[in-house]
Each structure stands twice: as structure tokens, then as C-alpha cells.
Amino acid sequence: MKTILSYIFFLLCIGNVFSQTDAISRVYEIWDDKPAPNRGSDYSIKKARGYPYDEDWELKSYPIGNGYMGANLFGRTDTERIQLTEKTLANEGLYGIGGLTSFAEINLDFGHQNPENYRRSVNINEAIAYVNYNYKGVEYTREHFISYPDNVLVIKLSANKKGKVSFKLRPKIPYLRDSTEINTRSGKMRVQNDLITMSGFINHFSINYEGQIKVINEGGELSTNQKDGRSEIIVKNADSVILLIAAGTNYKLSESVFNEEINNQKLDSSVFPHEKVTALINSATIKGFERLKADHLSDYQNLFSRVELNFNNEVPKGTTNELLEHYKSKVTSHYLEELMFHYGRYLLISTSRKGTLPCGLQGVWSQYEVTPFTGGFWHNINVQMNYWGAFNTNLAETFTPYVEFHEAYRSKANNLATEYLKKNNPQAINNVSTDNGWTIGTGTTPHKIVGPGGHSGPGTGALTSKMFWDYYEFTMDTTFLREKAYPALLGMSKFLSKTLVPVGDDLLLVNPSASPEQKHDGVNYITAGTTFDQGLVWENHNDLLKASAVLNLNDVFLEVVKHQINKLDPIVVGKSGQVKEFREEEFYGEIGQKKHRHISHLCALYPGTLINSTTKEWMDASIVTLDLRGNNTTGWAMAHRMNLRARTKDGEQAHKVYTKFIKERTLPNLWTTHPPFQIDGNFGCMAGVAEMLLQSHEGYIEPLAALSSAWKDGEYRGLVARGNFEISTVWKNSKAVSFEITSNKGGVCRIKYPDIDSAILKDDSGEIIPYVIEKSDVIHFKTIKNERYFIVLK
Numbered sequence: 199m200k201t202i203l204s205y206i207f208f209l210l211c212i213g214n215v216f217s218q219t220d221a222i223s224r225v226y227e228i229w230d231d232k233p234a235p236n237r238g239s240d241y242s243i244k245k246a247r248g249y250p251y252d253e254d255w256e257l258k259s260y261p262i263g264n265g266y267m268g269a270n271l272f273g274r275t276d277t278e279r280i281q282l283t284e285k286t287l288a289n290e291g292l293y294g295i296g297g298l299t300s301f302a303e304i305n306l307d308f309g310h311q312n313p314e315n316y317r318r319s320v321n322i323n324e325a326i327a328y329v330n331y332n333y334k335g336v337e338y339t340r341e342h343f344i345s346y347p348d349n350v351l352v353i354k355l356s357a358n359k360k361g362k363v364s365f366k367l368r369p370k371i372p373y374l375r376d377s378t379e380i381n382t383r384s385g386k387m388r389v390q391n392d393l394i395t396m397s398g399f400i401n402h403f404s405i406n407y408e409g410q411i412k413v414i415n416e417g418g419e420l421s422t423n424q425k426d427g428r429s430e431i432i433v434k435n436a437d438s439v440i441l442l443i444a445a446g447t448n449y450k451l452s453e454s455v456f457n458e459e460i461n462n463q464k465l466d467s468s469v470f471p472h473e474k475v476t477a478l479i480n481s482a483t484i485k486g487f488e489r490l491k492a493d494h495l496s497d498y499q500n501l502f503s504r505v506e507l508n509f510n511n512e513v514p515k516g517t518t519n520e521l522l523e524h525y526k527s528k529v530t531s532h533y534l535e536e537l538m539f540h541y542g543r544y545l546l547i548s549t550s551r552k553g554t555l556p557c558g559l560q561g562v563w564s565q566y567e568v569t570p571f572t573g574g575f576w577h578n579i580n581v582q583m584n585y586w587g588a589f590n591t592n593l594a595e596t597f598t599p600y601v602e603f604h605e606a607y608r609s610k611a612n613n614l615a616t617e618y619l620k621k622n623n624p625q626a627i628n629n630v631s632t633d634n635g636w637t638i639g640t641g642t643t644p645h646k647i648v649g650p651g652g653h654s655g656p657g658t659g660a661l662t663s664k665m666f667w668d669y670y671e672f673t674m675d676t677t678f679l680r681e682k683a684y685p686a687l688l689g690m691s692k693f694l695s696k697t698l699v700p701v702g703d704d705l706l707l708v709n710p711s712a713s714p715e716q717k718h719d720g721v722n723y724i725t726a727g728t729t730f731d732q733g734l735v736w737e738n739h740n741d742l743l744k745a746s747a748v749l750n751l752n753d754v755f756l757e758v759v760k761h762q763i764n765k766l767d768p769i770v771v772g773k774s775g776q777v778k779e780f781r782e783e784e785f786y787g788e789i790g791q792k793k794h795r796h797i798s799h800l801c802a803l804y805p806g807t808l809i810n811s812t813t814k815e816w817m818d819a820s821i822v823t824l825d826l827r828g829n830n831t832t833g834w835a836m837a838h839r840m841n842l843r844a845r846t847k848d849g850e851q852a853h854k855v856y857t858k859f860i861k862e863r864t865l866p867n868l869w870t871t872h873p874p875f876q877i878d879g880n881f882g883c884m885a886g887v888a889e890m891l892l893q894s895h896e897g898y899i900e901p902l903a904a905l906s907s908a909w910k911d912g913e914y915r916g917l918v919a920r921g922n923f924e925i926s927t928v929w930k931n932s933k934a935v936s937f938e939i940t941s942n943k944g945g946v947c948r949i950k951y952p953d954i955d956s957a958i959l960k961d962d963s964g965e966i967i968p969y970v971i972e973k974s975d976v977i978h979f980k981t982i983k984n985e986r987y988f989i990v991l992k
Contacts, residue, residue, distance in 0.1 A: 223506055226540045228518040228868055229319035234258035234272040236279045251874045255281060255565045257865045260320045262327050262351075264344040265551030265599070267301070267445055268562035269351055271342055273318030273329045275310035279303065280342075281565045282351070282409070285555045286449035286644060289373075289381040290402040291572045296461075296645040298564045298573030299381075300372050301445055302396055302409050307366040310338070322537075322544045325498045326491075336362045345494040346551050350482045351443035352490050361417060363436040369411060369429065371396050373567040381567060389422045389429035393479075396429075397472070403645055404467040408475050409445040412483060440487050444478035446471035449644065451555070451602065456610035456647055464645055501547050504592040505916040507887075509536050509909045519866040526861045532908055534860060535887070541868050542884025543591055545877060550584070550596040555644055556603050557584045557596075561877040570874050574643040575603075578654040578714040579796065581642075582661050583834060583878040586805060586841065587885030589672035590892060592918050597669055601682055604662075607647045608689075611636035614649035615693045618656075622710060626696035635693025636686075638662055640714070653722040654714040656697045657801070660734035663690040664805055667741040671920040674943040680749055687742040691759055694735045698762060699726070706765040708732060713779050714798045716790040723790055727781045732768040733802030739763045740808075768808060771815060775822040786826050795835035797827050797842070804838070804845045807895045811847070821846055829855050833863035833870045837882025844889040844904040852890050853906035859883055891927070894919035898948040898976060901927045902934055923947055923981075937989040941981035948978040954991065962986045 235254045259270035259281070272279040284301040291297020313331035320327045329340040337358040344351045355363050371385035385398025385407075392415075397408040411431075413420060418436030422429070433439055448469040449455075458464045482490055511533040514521055518537075525534050549561040559580055560573040575581040581600070588596045615637040619627045628634050637659045639648040650656045666683040669675075698706035707727030714730060716723050739759045746756055772778045774786035779799040783789045800820055802808040809816045820842070829839055836859040843852035863870050863879055870879030891914060893903040899919040915926040915938075926938035934951060941947060955971045962985060969979035981987065 224508065224513065226322035226537055227319045228260060228322070228537075228541065229317060230258075230273075230517045230519060230866075231316055233274040233316070233318060234260075236272050236274060236277075251570070252565050256869070256871075256875045258867060260318065260327055260867055261545070261548070261561070261563050261869070262320065262325065262342060262344050263545075263548035263562045264346040264349065265549055265554035265562060266346075266349050267344060267351070268548065269342070269344060270563055270565065271318070271327050271329075275308055275313045275316070275329075275331060275333065275338075278306040278308065280306070280353075282443065282445065283562055283564050284407070284409075284445040284447065285558075285562050286447045287400070287405065287407055287445075288403060288449075288643065288645060289383065289400050289567070291381075291568055291643070293572065293641060295572060295574070295641055295648070296403060296643045298558065298560065298569040299383075299400075299567055300565050301407070303370040303372055304411065304443070305368040305370065307368060308364075313338075320544075322540050323499070323502065324495060325502070325544060325548065326494075338362075341491075343491065343494050344548075345482075345490055345497070347493045347497050348478065348482050348485065348490055349444065350478050350490070351441075352482070352487065352494075353441040353443070354438065354487055355441070356438040360437045361435040363415075363418065363439055364434045365432075365439075367394065367411065367413060367431040367433070367441075369394055369396060369409075371398060374398075377401070386427065387429035389424050389431060391422070392420060392431065394429045394431060399467075402461055404448075404462045404465045406448040406467065406470045407446070408471045409443065410475050410479050412442040412479050414440040414442070414483065442479055442482045444475045444482070446475045446478075451606045451644070453606055453609045455645055456607045457613075461645070498547060501593060501595070502543060505543065505914070507536060507539055507891075507912070507914040509533070509912040511536065518868065522860070522864060522866060522868075529857060529908075535856060535908075538860060538864070538868060538880075539884050539887045542587065542880045543593060545880055546584075546588060546593055546596050546884070549877070550588075550599050552595065552598040552602075554599050556581065556600040557877065557881075559876050559878065571876075572641070572643055574641065576640050577638050577642055577658045577662055578640045579661065579798070579801075579838065580834060580876070580878045582665060582805065583837065583882045583885075585665055585881070587881055587888055589668050590888040590894075590918050591884065592916050592924070594669060594673050594918075597665065600665065601669075603644075604686065605682075607638070607642075608636060610647055611638050612689070614638070614647070618649045618651070619693075619696050623696055623699065632689070633692060634696065635689040635691065637690075637693050651710075651712075653712055653716070655710070655712040655728055655731040656694060656708055657728075657731040657734035657798075658714075659690050660694060660738040661801060661805075663687050663738055664734075664741070667745065668805070670745070672918055672922060674922045674945070676748065679745055684742075684745045684749060684751075687738060687745055688753070688755070690738050691742045692755065694738060695755075695758055695762055697731075698735070698766075701726075704765055705767055706762055707781075708735060713790070714796045716779065716794055716796065716798075718790050723780070725780055725782065727767075729769065729777060729779055729781075729799035730801060732766050733799070733806060733808055736763060736766050736768045736808055737802065737806045739766075769802060769813075769816045769819075771819045774826065775819055776826060777809075777816065777819045777823045786823070792826070793828055793830065795831045797823070797835070797838060799823070800842050804841045804889075810845075810896050812896070817846060821848070824851075829858055832872045833859065833879035834872060834876055834882055836863060837879050837886060840883055840886035841889050844886055844893070845895075847904050849890055849904040849906035852886060852904050853908050856883060856886060888917055892917045892919060892925055894921070894923075898950045898978075899923060899925065899939075900950045901925060901937060902929060902951070905929070905932060907932055921945055921947070934991055936991060939981070939987045939989070941983060941985055941987070944981055944983035946978050947981050947987070948972075948976065949989070950976045951991070954989070956992050958990045958992075960988050960990075962988075
């Protein structure tokens with residue numbers, strides 16, 4: 199009887215606490231009441247307008263993607279522009295390392311001028327884009343999605359009256375170049391019945407490419423036109439039309455791509471993607487629209503719907519662009535901050551899936567012949583920032599492409615480590631090359647990796663291996679730890695151990711060393727023992743030791759790590775009270791640029807863990823450094839500062855940076871800009887929101903660790919803490935009311951929150967669970983795998 203009464207009381211408590219959870223789910227979308235402009239792609243025109251990039255594409259088009267490819271939709275009713283990117287299509291690009299390039303331009307001539315009741319949108323909950331409008335008494339609708347399961351872009355064009363869908367399909371292969379020119383690209387199109395095929399060759403990497411567009415009409419007439427190299431399909435008076443678009447190249451991720459030094463021999467030019475692309479189109483045709491859409495929704499929503507976040511704001515009226523403009527003038531609603539978080543998760547799912555290349559600087563979207571900064575994977579912070587939020591926002595699977603990428607370049611990375619040591623510390627080289635570990639520098643593309651040097655030190659590799667340890671801590675996947683993470687950490691420590699040079703008896707310094715992209719007197723500043731390098735050596739060594747303990751390994755090399763880790767002196771406080779960026783600096787800014795976008799000497803605070811609440815002097819110095827560095831910087835750099843402020847537990851400062859980021863570095867389509875457009879800002883701030891709401895890097899779970907007063911009331915579900923605990927939280931008047939904890943792997947749950955020692959803890963059946971009080975704000979209790987636990991705070 200007592201148990202039943204207890205359970206009834208528990209249900210009443212939980213019912214009151216979680217009464218808002220039915221309302222937590224919303225439909226999130228970006229939308230506009232007019233099409234995106236499309237004023238041409240001539241750069242001279244755009245520069246004359248004062249914007250050196252494709253302003254219409256970058257600021258106004260709406261992106262959809264599936265990791266393999268992306269499309270930008272303009273939503274026009276006269277001539278629609280759909281720009282298509284396929285992530286493996288590359289040309290010479292910049293710096294001689296190759297770069298992403300646009301795949302195709304797809305034009306749909308409708309001839310509908312001055313429509314009524316126009317609306318274009320991307321439903322973030324569905325990853326489906328819509329265009330709706332009325333023209334001459336007919337309601338027209340377009341649906342667009344790129345399916346990951348079927349790897350095809352699907353477009354449905356329909357009307358509310360029969361026989362009213364008419365248009366001309368005019369695709370174009372962009373940037374065709376004569377064979378004597380840089381970035382040479384050939385291509386041709388052909389049309390046969392209901393299918394247009396685009397194919398060609400880019401000579402720099404010997405890339406064969408092909409795209410197919412299939413037109414499936416219900417009712418009406420279909421005709422074709424082939425003239426002067428153009429292929430067109432004309433549809434007249436159809437009831438509805440389905441367009442299926444697939445694309446591919448002969449690129450294959452493998453060791454040979456990175457080990458081969460001759461660019462045009464990296465890929466097998468005898469391999470053509472025709473059969474692969476044809477199979478995708480045929481399979482999608484057999485499935486039909488409804489099943490394609492159902493499979494797309496099931497796949498996407500399985501990921502997206504895991505997390506919900508609501509700051510208890512009403513959804514404002516007006517377009518997304520109007521919402522952004524209102525926010526810039528005066529912050530009256532925090533809904534946009536909520537929307538940006540959800541949009542970040544949408545973009546990550548759209549750009550990084552198993553079997554695809556990782557997410558680069560521009561995600562999976564580029565309309566350019568030469569993409570800014572190659573669109574590649576920049577390893578002195580940018581590619582890592584793309585994945586900072588993957589783990590705590592419950593999208594760990596999106597990191598898989600980087601793991602696959604790492605395994606392909608690992609052999610080359612081993613060779614680069616030996617080459618680096620041969621140049622900089624030859625006495626440390628081991629005759630067994632793998633014992634020299636692996637390394638990676640900043641500029642990386644799907645075809646080439648480089649070693650550290652120039653403007654960034656060897657810490658770039660440890661900043662990379664950090665992601666592998668984070669993946670383990672958030673998933674507790676010991677198979678991954680043993681097979682993927684531990685080898686990555688071990689190889690990185692082996693390399694880093696050989697970059698250290700003794701200074702006296704008690705100090706080891708990375709030499710040469712550089713703090714990313716910092717210059718002094720106009721040149722890259724090269725020194726010994728920058729905080730960036732020293733701190734990241736400590737991080738990797740420490741993570742390796744933790745991994746070995748989990749796996750119960752006793753590698754002889756671990757003794758080297760244990761010896762070195764205590765001689766790094768990684769954090770040094772200067773006379774301005776700052777964390778020194780360079781050991782030889784005394785006062786802040788006397789070396790390097792005071793307001794530099796990189797704040798690399800605080801990577802030991804975030805994404806690292808060396809600086810934390812137990813190291814008060816270092817934490818205080820980090821705050822001084824953040825204050826002195828300032829927030830007037832580029833997009834992604836603001837995102838790093840937001841996460842750093844969250845780690846200092848200062849929610850007000852973190853929110854201040856977030857607000858500035860949205861006002862100054864967010865575009866009308868909610869992409870973010872360096873400038874130009876770089877997607878790392880979207881992902882960095884997504885991670886920052888999660889870091890404000892949940893932290894777990896200090897040995898316990900800390901909900902609302904850096905909550906801003908701007909988010910006075912709210913709730914979230916499904917954020918993930920280390921140990922693979924899914925956390926849900928409700929708070930009112932800036933104070934938590936309750937926590938729900940799902941233990942995905944079992945184990946001890948340690949949680950910190952003010953006065954939690956007087957909370958009620960129950961399991962899913964309503965039984966009271968005993969817990970151990972460590973302090974008034976810290977408790978722990980044992981959990982069972984897949985069980986839920988509820989904490990109600992008094």
C-alpha cells in the first residue's frame with residue numbers, strides 16, 4: 199500500500215514538473231515571403247555591388263543536403279535556380295591541394311510573374327523544403343528533399359487543378375574550361391526520353407563525373423530538345439511531376455588517394471560513375487515519391503527528434519529575415535537563439551553521414567568554381583568545431599565520416615610524422631616508422647593532407663585526436679575505443695613525444711612551435727613551447743592514459759607518457775594576469791596580434807579540460823585573456839569564445855557573445871559567415887548553446903552550468919552527458935525544477951546542482967532510489983542500462 203501511495207505521489211510530482219513536455223515540440227522552419235534574387239554569377243557584377251562572392255546564393259538561397267550532396271534552392275517562380283553540389287567533385291582549387299567545386303545548375307522555367315500568397319520554407323523537423331504560391335487562380339506547390347537512404351534529390355511539382363504544371367527543364371554544367379586553362383573541366387549533356395545526363399572530366403585529379411535528372415510526369419505531355427550542346431525537357435499540362443536527381447564521381451576514399459603524390463594519378467580514370475548513378479535513379483523510380491519521402495523522414499527524424507529545446511518563447515510572426523532584422527535592432531525574443539540551435543543540428547545531419555566525406559568549411563554546398571579556402575577540412579580548429587556539438591546534441595553518428603576519413607589518410611599521416619621529425623628532431627626518429635606516430639597539419643582536402651608547420655604547430659594533431667576521445671566518453675563504446683580511439687591517441691602521443699625538447703632537467707617544450715596563424719612584425723611567429731602545443735600535448739597524453747586504464751593496457755610506451763606529462767608546464771600566467779600565448783611574453787599582447795581571431799592558448803579550456811574549476815588561477819587567467827582578446831572577430835572565432843565563456847560558467851558573457859554572433863555574423867538564410875560563408879560558426883554556436891545548458895567534463899554532470907538569465911524559463915530533452923547519460927531538464931526563474939536521466943550504458947551517475955542533496959530520486963516505476971551525498975551540491979547513484987531516473991528538486 200505504501201508503495202502504491204508513493205508511486206501516486208511520484209506521478210503527481212512528475213506530472214506537475216513535466217507538464218510542459220507535450221508543448222516542447224514545435225515546427226521549426228526558415229521561411230520567406232519572396233523568392234531569393236538571382237542576379238547572375240559574374241564576379242565583376244557582384245564586386246561592383248560591394249560583395250565579392252555570390253551574394254544571392256550565399257545570403258538568400260535555402261540549403262538542403264544528405265552528406266553526399268547538397269542543393270541550394272532559390273524558390274523562384276519565373277526561372278527557378280537549383281544549384282547542386284556533390285562533395286567529391288573537386289578541381290585544382292587553391293594552394294595546389296584541390297578544392298570543392300559546383301556540380302551543376304538546374305533551371306526550371308515556369309514563367310510565373312508576380313504570384314500571390316507566395317511562401318518558401320525549409321521545415322527543419324522534416325528536412326523538406328517547400329515553395330507555395332497562387333498564380334492565375336491556381337495553387338502551386340513544390341516539395342524538395344535529398345534522401346540519405348536513397349542518395350537522390352527528389353522534387354515534386356504539383357497544382358490544385360489538373361493539367362496546370364508546365365515548365366522547361368534546362369540544366370547547365372558550370373565552369374567548363376578549355377584544356378589550356380587552369381581548373382580545366384570538360385562536360386556534355388544529352389537527353390533521351392525522360393532523362394537528361396550530364397557527364398564530364400576534371401583533369402587535375404582525373405575525376406569522371408555524372409549527374410542524371412529523370413522527369414516523371416503524371417498526365418500532360420513531355421518533349422525534348424537537344425541543340426548546341428544543350429539538353430532540355432519540356433513538360434506541358436501535367437497534373438504533377440516528380441524530378442529525381444542523382445550525381446557521382448569516380449572518387450573513392452582510400453589510402454592510395456593520399457599516398458599518391460601525382461595529382462592526376464590519385465584516382466582511376468578508367469572508372470566511370472554511370473552505373474552507380476543509373477542504379478540510384480532506377481531504384482528511386484521504382485520506389486516512387488511516397489515511399490522515398492517516408493524513408494527520408496524516418497531516417498532524418500530518427501536523428502533530429504532526439505533533442506528538444508524550448509526557451510518558452512512564442513514563435514514570432516514574420517519571415518526569418520524579418521526576425522533577424524528585428525533581433526539586430528533590439529532583442530525582444532529569444533526564439534531566434536532557439537531556432538539557430540535546431541538549425542545547426544539540421545545542417546550537421548545534412549552534411550555528415552556514414553559513407554560520405556566529413557563536413558568541411560562550407561558543409562556540402564558550394565556554387566563556386568574555386569571555393570573559398572578550398573571548402574576543405576582545416577585542422578587548426580575549423581573541422582574540429584564542426585563536430586564539437588555532435589556528441590552533446592545526440593548526433594554522435596555524424597562523426598563517423600571523419601573516422602572513415604582518418605583511417606584513409608592515416609598511412610600518409612604516419613609518413614608525414616617521420617618527415618616532420620627528420621626535419622625538426624632527427625635524433626628522435628625510430629627506425630620503425632609507425633613508432634613515430636602520425637600527424638596532420640591545417641590544410642586538408644579529400645585528396646591531400648599536409649603536416650604541421652608554418653603558422654600552426656603540432657598541436658593540430660592533438661586537437662584532432664581529442665574528438666576520438668570525446669566520442670568514446672559520450673558513447674562509452676569500448677569497441678570504438680579499442681579499435682579507433684586508442685590507436686589514434688597512441689599514435690599521436692608517439693609523435694608528440696618526439697617533438698618535445700628538454701630544457702634543463704624539468705621541462706619539455708615542443709620545438710618548433712606556433713600558435714595558429716599568429717604573426718609578429720608581419721611574419722608567422724615560430725618559437726618553442728606555445729601554450730597551444732603544450733596544452734594539447736597534455737590533453738592527448740592524459741586521454742591516452744585514461745583510455746589505457748579503461749582497456750587495461752600496459753604498453754611500454756605509456757611509461758614515456760607518464761614521465762613527460764609532468765614536465766610540460768602547459769599553462770603559464772603572465773604579468774597582465776593572462777594565460778600566456780607564448781612562454782616568452784610578459785604582458786598581454788606584446789607578441790602577436792592582441793585581437794587575433796584565434797584564441798588558441800585557451801584550447802586547454804575548451805575543447806580541452808586541463809583548465810577547469812579546480813585550477814582557479816588558470817581559470818581566472820582565462821577570463822582575463824577572454825576580456826583582453828575581445829569579441830570583435832570573425833564568425834567561427836566568436837563561436838569559440840562562446841564555448842570558452844560557457845566553460846568559465848559565465849552564462850551572461852556566453853549569451854552576450856551569442857547575441858553578437860547572431861547580429862553580426864548570421865546571414866538571412868541563417869548560414870553564418872567568416873566572411874565569406876563558413877558553416878563552422880553554425881556548429882560552434884550550436885555546441886555553445888548545449889555547453890551552456892549541460893556540462894560533464896569535470897567528472898560529474900552539471901545541468902544548466904552556464905545558464906543565462908535571458909533564458910529564465912525553459913526545458914530541454916535528450917542532450918547527452920559523458921558516460922552516455924541522456925539528460926532532460928525543466929527550469930523556472932533560472933532554477934532547475936527537475937531532471938530526467940536515461941542511462942544508455944549503465945554505470946554510476948554523478949550529478950552536480952545547488953542543494954541537490956535534498957532532492958527526491960526515483961526510478962521509472964516510482965520507487966525511491968538511495969543516493970550518496972558527496973557535498974551539498976554533488977550526489978551519485980548507480981544506474982542500470984536503459985533505465986530512466988527522475989530527480990525532483992525542492
